[in-house]
Amino acid sequence: MSVSMLLRLAWRQSLIRLLLFYAFALGLGLALGEPWWALGLATLALAARAYWRLYRVLRFLDWRKQLRTVDGQGLWAALETLIHRRQTENRRRSRRLVRLLRAYRQAATAMPDGALVIHRRDGRLVWFNKTARHLLGLRYPQSLGEPLADFFAGQTRVRDWLASGQTDEPLLDLPSPADPMVRISLRLIPYSAREWMVVVRDVTKLMRLEQVRRDFVANVSHELRTPLTVVHGYLDMIEPEEHPELAVMVEEMRRQSQRMTQLVEDLLTLSRLEAQESLPEEPLAMAPMLVTLRREAEALSQGRHEVRVLDEAGCDLTGSTKELHSAFSNLVSNAIRYTPTGGRVTIRFEKVAGGGVRLAVQDTGYGIPEQHLPRITERFYRVSTSRSRESGGTGLGLSIVKHVLSLHQARLDVESGVGRGSTFACVFGPARVRMRSQAGDDLEDVS
Numbered sequence: 001m002s003v004s005m006l007l008r009l010a011w012r013q014s015l016i017r018l019l020l021f022y023a024f025a026l027g028l029g030l031a032l033g034e035p036w037w038a039l040g041l042a043t044l045a046l047a048a049r050a051y052w053r054l055y056r057v058l059r060f061l062d063w064r065k066q067l068r069t070v071d072g073q074g075l076w077a078a079l080e081t082l083i084h085r086r087q088t089e090n091r092r093r094s095r096r097l098v099r100l101l102r103a104y105r106q107a108a109t110a111m112p113d114g115a116l117v118i119h120r121r122d123g124r125l126v127w128f129n130k131t132a133r134h135l136l137g138l139r140y141p142q143s144l145g146e147p148l149a150d151f152f153a154g155q156t157r158v159r160d161w162l163a164s165g166q167t168d169e170p171l172l173d174l175p176s177p178a179d180p181m182v183r184i185s186l187r188l189i190p191y192s193a194r195e196w197m198v199v200v201r202d203v204t205k206l207m208r209l210e211q212v213r214r215d216f217v218a219n220v221s222h223e224l225r226t227p228l229t230v231v232h233g234y235l236d237m238i239e240p241e242e243h244p245e246l247a248v249m250v251e252e253m254r255r256q257s258q259r260m261t262q263l264v265e266d267l268l269t270l271s272r273l274e275a276q277e278s279l280p281e282e283p284l285a286m287a288p289m290l291v292t293l294r295r296e297a298e299a300l301s302q303g304r305h306e307v308r309v310l311d312e313a314g315c316d317l318t319g320s321t322k323e324l325h326s327a328f329s330n331l332v333s334n335a336i337r338y339t340p341t342g343g344r345v346t347i348r349f350e351k352v353a354g355g356g357v358r359l360a361v362q363d364t365g366y367g368i369p370e371q372h373l374p375r376i377t378e379r380f381y382r383v384s385t386s387r388s389r390e391s392g393g394t395g396l397g398l399s400i401v402k403h404v405l406s407l408h409q410a411r412l413d414v415e416s417g418v419g420r421g422s423t424f425a426c427v428f429g430p431a432r433v434r435m436r437s438q439a440g441d442d443l444e445d446v447s
Contacts, residue, residue, distance in 0.1 A: 018046075021042060021046070022039065022042060025038045025039055025041070025042035026038060026039060050076075053076045053080075057079065057080060057083065108129045109129050109130050111129060111131060112131065113131060113199050113200060113201045113202075114128070114129060114131040114132030114133075114134075114135045114136065114184075114198075114199065114200030114201070115128065115129045115131070115132055115197060115198070115199055115200070116128040116129075116132050116136075116148065116197065116198040116200065117191055117195050117196070117197055117198075118148050118162075118195065118196050118197075118198060119194065119195060119196075120165070120194055120195060120196055121194070122147060123147045123148045123149055123159075123162050123163075124145050124146060124147050124148075125138070125143055125144050125145060125146055125147075125148055126144070126195060127144075128140075128143070131200070132200050134178065135176055135178060135182070135184055135200050135202060136151055136176065136177050136178060136184075136200060137151065137176075137177045137178030138151070148162065148198065149162055151177045152174070152177055153177070155174060155175075157171070158171065158174070158186070161186070161188075162188070162196075165188065165196070166188065167187075167188045167189060167190060170185055170186060170187040170188070171185060171186040171187075172185045172203070173185065173203065173207055174186065176202075181204075182202060182204050183202075183203050183204045183207045184200055184201060184202055184203060184204075185200070185201045185203045186198055186199070186200060187199040187201070214271050214274055214275060217267055217270075217271050218267075218268065218271040218272075221264045221267040221268045221271065222268065224260070224264050225264060228257060228260060228261050228264065231253075231257050232254075232257055232261075235250060235253055235254050235257065238250050263396070266396040266397070266400065267396065269326075269396075269400055270379070270396055270399055270400055270403065273323075273400065273403040273404060273407065274403060276407060277407075278407065279319065279320035279323055279404075279407045279408065280320050281318055281319065281320075282318070282319065282320060282321050283316060283318060283434060284316055284317040284318065284319055284321050284324060285316050285436075286311070286313070286315070286316050286317060286349055286359075286436070287311060287316075287436070289321075289324075289325065289328065290309050290311055290347065290349060291309075292325070293309065293328055293329065293332050293347055294307060294309045294347065296329055296332060296333070297332050297333075297335075297336055297345060297347070300332075300333055300336045300337075301336050301345075304341040304342070305336060305339055305341070305342070305343050305344065305345055306343070306344040306345070307344075307345050307347075308344065308345070308346045308347070309346075309347045309348075310346065310347070310348045310349065310350070311349050312348065312349060312350040312351070313349045313350050313351050313357045314436055315351075315357060315433050315434065315435060315436050316433075316434045316435070316436050317357070317428060317432050317433065317434065318431075318432050318433075318434050319408045319432060320404075320407075320408070323404045323407070323408075324404065324408070326400065326404065327400065327401040327404040327405060327426065328359060328361075328426070330397045330398070330400060330401050331361040331401060331424045331426070332345070332347065332361055333397075334361075334397060334398075334424070335361050335362075335363040335365065335422075335424075336363075338363065338365045338366060338422075339363040339364060339365035339421075340365065340366075343363060343364040343365060343421075344363070344364050345361065345362070345363045345364075346360075346361070346362040346363075347359070347360075347361055347362075348360045348361075348362065352427065354429075354430060355429075355430030355433065356427060356428050356429045356430050356432075356433065357427075357428050357432075357433055358413075358425045358426060358427040358428065359425065359426045360423055360424070360425035360426075361423070361424050361425075362421065362422070362423040363421050363422055363423075364421040365421050365422060366418070366419075366421075367416050367417050367418040367419055367420050367421055367422055368383055368414075368416040368417075368418070368422055369383070369418055370416075370417070373414055373416060376398055376414065377398045377399055377401070377402045377412065378399065379395065379396060379399050380395040380396065381395060382395050398412075401424075401426075405426055408428065408432060409428075409429060409431070409432070410426055410427055410428045410429065410432065411426075411427050412424065412425070412426060412427075413425040413427055
């Protein structure tokens with residue numbers, strides 16, 4: 001029976017029973033000659049019965065016991081029937097939730113990765129699984145309520161990473177608090193409005209393989225230097241005027257050997273950057289840096305492009321002058337190489353929201369198809385192989401730029417479209433921005 005039908009029937013039955021009860025009491029009172037006393041006693045009896053039924057319902061609710069199925073009629077019987085139904089539904093729902101919770105906990109316990117739930121406000125532990133207990137040296141239940149960052153003694157970047165809430169930038173290589181020989185990675189995942197989930201993964205084998213790869217690339221690149229130097233020496237000894245029949249071959253060999261040398265140098269640079277965890281913190285004056293970038297662009301362009309430099313930020317940076325110059329110069333040279341004759345290259349240094357700055361290199365070149373944008377910073381990835389080789393690129397420039405910016409806690413933003421040109425922007429946070437010195441203000445206007 002539906003709830004609405006049950007309530008209508010209960011009201012009707014209660015009203016009929018109430019009228020019959022008062023009619024009987026009035027008839028009995030008239031027979032005894034005391035009708036008002038009879039009606040008063042009837043009302044008192046009804047009130048007593050109502051209070052008793054109310055006490056019975058409250059007692060079961062207070063003791064969290066389930067009401068028994070009621071077979072009576074009237075409003076009180078309907079009320080107890082509805083409470084009994086709700087209690088039965090809640091018990092079924094609770095059992096189902098308990099089964100789901102147990103299944104989730106079993107799944108979380110069986111995960112090969114560690115999982116922790118922490119408060120967003122202070123990073124205190126709420127829950128962790130068995131794998132996280134082994135990887136981080138946690139103890140149950142003693143570690144509950146402790147800040148996660150406290151278990152990484154001496155690792156200030158863990159505290160800064162948790163405070164920043166960087167869900168898209170995991171910490172890739174950390175020593176485990178339980179065993180420094182074990183390398184772990186941390187990833188932050190939104191869990192609820194007030195909690196984060198931290199996924200802990202053992203990356204020891206991955207880091208060892210990565211180190212083997214780095215050593216291999218560095219060693220091979222270093223060993224290639226000597227034979228390339230020998231090849232260069234012999235090629236320089238061959239004069240095209242003395243051997244005109246070899247002129248074309250010698251020129252092609254020189255060009256390919258120079259390209260190979262540049263590739264080796266880029267590989268060594270990339271290996272060196274990957275092996276570093278930080279770079280020197282130096283004041284970088286941006287006004288002379290922009291002047292240098294303009295001169296390099298004009299020298300590479302040889303008058304074939306319009307080069308514009310706009311200094312709109314009016315501030316300087318903090319970081320490695322050598323590495324940042326290498327990254328900026330790489331973007332500028334790419335813009336010149338991939339922009340047709342008569343195009344424009346704009347170097348803009350400007351402020352962004354939040355107190356940061358960005359150096360953007362914009363060109364009017366061919367543009368990059370959208371499907372290639374997520375992969376253009378990968379090693380040796382080329383949008384157009386033939387065009388890259390013709391321009392002299394090695395396919396490592398943007399990888400070097402990405403690593404340099406990562407070491408400066410910055411990022412590379414790319415906007416491009418076919419036929420619309422490209423914009424490569426190095427975005428720095430407010431921690432990297434510094435006031436421009438008076439000496440920098442007195443330098444020539446680069447705009």
